[in-house]
Amino acid sequence: MARVAEALTPDRSVRHLYGAEVRRLRGEAGMTLDALGDVVGYSKGQLSKIERAEVMIPPKLSEALDACFNTGGHFVRLYALAKREVHPDKYRRYMELEATARGIAEYAAHTVPGLLQTEAYARALLSCREEASPDEVEERIAARMSRQDVLRTDPQPHLWAIMDESVLRRAVGGPRVMHDQLAALLPLVDTSHSKIQILPFDHGAHALLGGTMILLTLPDGSDVAYEEAIASGTLHEGPESVSRFARAYDALRAYARTPRESETLIKAAMEE
Incomplete structure (x- = not known):
């Protein structure tokens, strides 16, 4: 039958x-x-x-x-x-704004930013969540990879990523996965549409040390800020709070290594 x-x-x-x-x-x-x-x-x-x-x-x-x-x-x-739609409602507005952003500036304290992750690196990160089934892991990987479409739009947004040196040193997924992930960063370190800087350990404490912070510049020229912890995220659209995050990010630009110096740090981590 x-x-x-x-x-x-x-x-x-x-x-x-x-x-x-x-x-x-x-x-x-x-x-x-x-x-x-x-x-x-x-x-x-x-x-x-x-x-x-x-x-x-x-x-x-x-x-x-x-x-x-x-x-x-x-x-x-x-x-x-x-x-x-794979993203929970509390993230959906951020995803909608990110998809139309003309500028994306991110600080990452612990892991490579999602927009720059290889699939293998993302799988290693998402697989360590014990509550997620294999199907849920694959769904989250697909969602993360789909976010990267924003970097292939026309006009292409300008991406500026500042990563803590700890991001380079934590071997997510093992040596091969980490080596390939770091190699994927190199073509984006210093281009007309992207800049990557590494904030060294010797800088010490700073205002954004706690987690991830992203500034989006929207098509109308306005800015929003998004901060994310382990299991929560907050979108800031008020001018005062956005300005506060922007000032903290500008300080990190000054404290971080230049893109050329950052490239050297990335290559050293690859060799190690």
């Missing part, structure tokens, strides 16, 4: 609509999940979960679906909306 397909709820979210569209077009084409998987390069199990909106959509799937069904960018456009 044929298995009855589970009812979908396309009106629940963009991710649910995405899954329903995959099933609708697959049905119209007379394709099984196995057959679709052979075309787009994903397993039957993965595609089934995507149709039911149980996992985050992989970043490369949408183009493959549009090519398969000749849908002219339909799935790419849906994915641009759906990828933001």
Whole structure:
């Protein structure tokens, strides 16, 4: 007896609509999940979960679906909306602002900023959370990788990242993963669209030492600040609080090593 397909709820979210569209077009084409998987390069199990909106959509799937069904960018456009839904509501406004930012300035005290992480480094970080199932880890990895699309927009935002020296010294994922992560930073150290600086240990204490802080410059020229701890984040939009974070960040720019000196520190950490 044929298995009855589970009812979908396309009106629940963009991710649910995405899954329903995959099933609708697959049905119209007379394709099984196995057959679709052979075309787009994903397993039957993965595609089934995507149709039911149980996992985050992989970043490369949408183009493959549009090519398969000749849908002219339909799935790419849906994915641009759906990828933001993986983030909890308290982060969603920040994600929406980040996606349109013209400038991103970040200080990271403990780990490589999410916008600069390799997939292997992100997997090593996210896998150490004991409460997360393997599927949840993969979903979070996909979400983190999808955030990096902002660095490939036109016009491309200017990225300025200041990292504590401890970021270079903590071997997340082991020597090979860390080596590859540091190597991925080198092309971005000093370009027309990006600057990376390392704040050395010998600087000591400073106003932003506690965690992560990000300043976004929006298309209208206004600025917002976002600070993040282990399990919480706060978006600051008031001029006074944003100015306070901006002054602290400007101080770190002065205290940190220059991009050229930072490149030398990164290469030394790679050798070690």
